[in-house]
Amino acid sequence: MTNPILAVIGAGPAGIRAACTLAKAGYRPVVITEAADIGGQIYRKLPTNFKRPPDQLYGSEAKKALSLFSEFDRARSQVDLQTETLAWNIFNNRIDMSTASRRGHLHFDKLILCTGAMDRIAPIPGWTTPGVFTLGGAQIALKSQGVAVGTKVAFVGTGPLLYLVASQYQDAGIEVSAVLDTTPLRHVAGKILGLLAGLSTTARGIGYIGRLLRAGTRILTGITPTEIVGETRVSNFRYLNGGEALSVECDAVAMGFGLKAETQLADLAGCEFHFDHDARQWLPTIDDHGRSSRPDVYLAGDGSRIGGADVAELTGERAAISVLQDLGHRDFEDRARLIDRVLRRSWRFRQALDKAYPYPDTVAEWVKDDTIVCRCERIEAGELRRSVDELSVREVNRAKAFVRSGMGRCQGRLCGLAGAEILAGRIHCPVEEVGRLRSQPPVKPISVSTEQN
Template identity: 50%
Template sequence: MAQPRVIVIGAGPAGVRCAETLVAAGLRPTVIDENRRDGGQIYRRQPDNFTRPYAKLYGTEAGRAQALHESFDALRGRIDYLPETLAWNIFEGEVHVAHDGHTRSLPYDALVICSGATDRLMPVKGWHYAGTYSLGASQIALKAQACAIGSRIVFMGTGPLLYLVASQYVKAGATVAAVLDTSPLMRRVAALPKLLARPRLLRNGFVLMAGLKRAGVPVLTGITPVEIEGSPDTGVHGVTYKDAQGRTRTLACDAVAMGYHLRPETQLADLARCAFRFDQETHQWLPEVREDGRTSVAGVYLAGDGMRVLGADAAEIGGKLAAMAVLKDFGLAVQDDALRRLRAEQARMERFRQGLAQAFPWPVEQAAQLPDDAIVCRCEAITAGELRRVVCEMGAREANRAKAFSRVGMGRCQGRYCGHAGAEVIAAAAGVPVEVVGRLRGQAPVKPLPIAIQKETV
C-alpha cells in the first residue's frame, strides 16, 4: 500500500508537533509554511544575523520556543518542507500554493490545517492614522526587526496578549505610556475559578502586570476608547478614552498597539468546505470540530489556534492529537494511553479558555457607539455610517450582502481585521443578534497574489 499523502499547513507549535508525530509513525508529510522559518507567530525566529538570546526574545516561554525550534531542526531531513510558501486555495483534494512567482497544486489524502490566529480588532475613530498597529504587528516589529513601533506607545484593548507585548516592549527598553484595558477588573475576579485550571499561566499573567507597574507603566482597566488623535500628515499624537469612572482623559503618544484577544485564521477551513458554528462566548463563527481535530469534511483536520485559541502549549497538544487522528483514520497504530492523556490535558486548557473569554470580553457595545465618521474597513475606507446606511436604506442585514453594497471586507485583508466589528455594527443597526448577520465567506486567494504569477508545469 502506498504511503498516504499528508499535508500540514503551518509550522507553528501545532504544525511542528503534528509533523513530528507523523514522522515518528513512519510517514513523510509535506509541511507548508508561509514564513521564512518555523516557529509561527509566537515563536517567530529572529533573522540569521540577529543574536538576541532566547530569554530576551521569548521571556517566560524561552524554553518552549527553543525546544520547538530544536525539534523542527531535527525533522528537516524527514519531511518535505516548503517555506515562504502561501497556501492560497483548497479545492477538490488539492492545496494550491504559491512560491517565488509560481503556483502549483499539491494533492493530499489527509490535510491538517494549523493556520494559527491573528489579531481581533475593534475599530476606534482615528485607528487608520499612521502609527496605529495591531498587537501582533507590534510584536513582529520587535522580534523580527528589533525595533519599536514608536518612541512613546499606548497599548489598548484587552486580553493576555495586551500585557505580554507591552511587557516585551518595556523589557526591550521602549517607553510605554500606558496600558488601557477595556475589561473591568471584576470580570477577572469572577473568572478566577476557570483560570485556576492553569495556575502557571495565571501566575505568569500576574507577573507581567506586576512588572509593568514596577516599571512605572500606568495600567488602567474598564476604560472605553474614544478616539486615536492624529492627522493624515503627522500620524498618531494621542489617545482619548473614558476611564472606569466615565471621565474623559487624553494621553500623548506617537504610536498605538491595539487588539482584543486573537481570532482563529479560518479562511482555509472555509475553502475546504468545513462546517462552522457560532460561538456565543466569544461572539464569532468557528469551525465545527469533532474529536481530536476532525472536521465535518473527511480527510481534513484542524489543530492549534486555527481551531480554537488556547495558547501555544495547547497548540502543541492539538497538533499531536490531529496527527493521531490521521494515523487512526488510516488504520495505523496509536498509543491509547498517550491519546487519553493528551485529551485530558486539552480539556483542562479548554476550561482556561472559557475563563479568558469571561475575564476579557469582546467589547460588543463599542461597535454600536462608533461615530458615523469612524472608519471600520481600513482597506476600503468604509465608515460605520456607510455600513449603517446600507442596513437602514438598502436592507442589507446579512454580512455578504452588506459587503456587496458597501465593499466592506473587499480589501487586501479580506475582512480579517474588519469582519467581526463590521458584523457587530450591522447587527446593532438592524437590531438583530450578530449571529443572524452571519460571516463573510472565504474567497480564494486567501491573500493577494502577484498579477505576474505563473502556473508551474510538471
C-alpha cells in the same frame, strides 16, 4: 492506503508538532508555510543576519521554543518543508499554492490545517492614523527586529496579550505611557475561580501586571476608547473612564482585543462552522480529536480555536494521531488519552479566559459614522448602517455586495468581525444572526506574473 500524501498547512507550534508526529510514524508529510522558517508568530525566528539570544527573543518561552525546534530538526529529513509558500485555495483534495516566482498544486489524501490566528481589532475613531499598530505587530517589531513602534507607546484593548506586550516594551526600555483595558477589573475578578484552572498561566499574567505597576506604569480598566488623535502621526489617545473624559500623550498606539482564528482555508475546504459565544466569532466545527466535518481534513492550533502555544502543540499532535488512527494505526491510544485529559483541563481554562476578557460588545456604540471600518475599500461605519436603514441589509455578505465592506485585499480578515458587530448593533440582533463572511480564493493576493507549474 499505500503511501498517502499527508499535508500540513502552517509551521507554528501546531504544525510543527503535527509534522513531527507523522514523521515519527514513518510518513513524509508536506509542510507548507508562508514564513521563511518554522516557528509561527509566537516562535518566529530571526533573519539569518540577526543575532539575539533565545531568552531575549522568546522570553520565558525560550526553552519551549528551542525544544520544539530541536524536535523538528530531528525529524527534518522526513519532512518536505516548503517555506515562503502561500496556500491560497483548497478545492476538493487539491491545494493551490504560490511562491514569489511559481504557482503549483498539491493533491492530498489527508490534510491538517494549522493556520493560526491574528489580532482582533476594533475600529476606534482615528485608528488609521500613522503610528497605530496591532499588539502582534508591535511585538513582532520588537522581538524580530529589535525595533520599537514608538518612543512613548499607549497599549489599548483587552486580554492577556495586552499586558504581555506592554511588559516586553517596558523591559526593553521603552516608555509605556499607559495600559488601557476595556474590561472592568471587577469583571475579571468575578472569573477568578475559572482562571485558577490555569494557575501557572494566570500567575504569569499577574506577574506582567505587577512589573508594570512597580515601574509606575498607569493601568486603567473598564475604559471606553473615544479617539486616536494625530495629523501626520499619533499624538494623543482619548478615552472615557467612569464617565470622565481623559487622554494620554503618546507617539504610538498598540491595540488588540484578543485573537481571531484564521479560518479561510477551512471555509474553502468546505468545513462546517459554528458560532462560539465565548470567543464571539465563527469557528470550524471539529470533534475533540481535531476531525472536521470532512473525513480527510483535520484542524489544530489557534486556527481551530484560540488556545495559545502550549495547547496548539497538543492539538497538533492530537490531530496527527487522528490521521494515523484513521489510516489504521493502533499504537497511539495511550498517548491520545493523555493528551485528551490535558486538553480538557486546558479548554476549561481557556473558556474562563474568554469570559474574563471578552471582545467588547459595545464596539457598535463607540464607532462613529465617519470611522473607517474596512481599510482596504475605505468603507465607513455610516455606510454599513445606511445599508441596514435604506437597503434592508440583514446579513454580512449582503452588506459586502452593496457597500464593498470586506471586498478588498484582506477579504475581511481585518474588518469582518467588527463590521458584523456594527450591522448587528444597527439591527438590534445578536451578532451571530448577521452571519459570517464567505471566503473566496485566493485567500491573500498572489502575483499574476508567477509561472504556472
